[in-house]
Amino acid sequence: QQQVKQSPQSLIVQKGGISIINCAYENTAFDYFPWYQQFPGKGPALLIAIRPDVSEKKEGRFTISFNKSAKQFSLHIMDSQPGDSATYFCAASKNDYKLSFGAGTTVTVRA
């Protein structure tokens, strides 16, 4: 039973465009929502994370939007670059050791 649903499975965007990945969760006990970026042959790396007391967090070209009432959160990649081509995983956690990952989104940025 997947606790975090992620869409789309893949997306292609032109250089300079905006990539948007959406995630939804059911468990209202989740209180930590990270996004991980993974390049082929590498381990995931934390990109940005948010807690439910804020509705938006921005770090450089990456922005998380969080809608607590809808139990949804999304990642926006502004001015997408070829180096952003990777797989992105959203995740959610309670105050423990477990991360519930989404299924992942493969982003391809065309030059």
Next chain:
Amino acid sequence: DTEVTQTPKHLVMGMTNKKSLKCEQHMGHRAMYWYKQKAKKPPELMFVYSYEKLSINESVPSRFSPECPNSSLLNLHLHALQPEDSALYLCASSQTRVRDEQFFGPGTRLTVL
């Protein structure tokens, strides 16, 4: 030093072999994790060590045996694996809980013949 190292990078083993994967971190983190990742899938949690004690075992078959010799080292001993165990095995660490930022290693690509 914000790095988790894993050795070996690649491992090929037969179903009757015994091998070990090694993970090391020097960030003073007290939680260490083993994950298994199949191609195009998210990581699946296998084990968690907290303060060098096994805290979580996600019903992993006994052919996988974790060990935490000290706060910086984590091993995964492998014995009598099956071809379906072929995957990328990731080690991770965090200060305590996952919300303290979890750092992943590059993984060991395991192939079981």
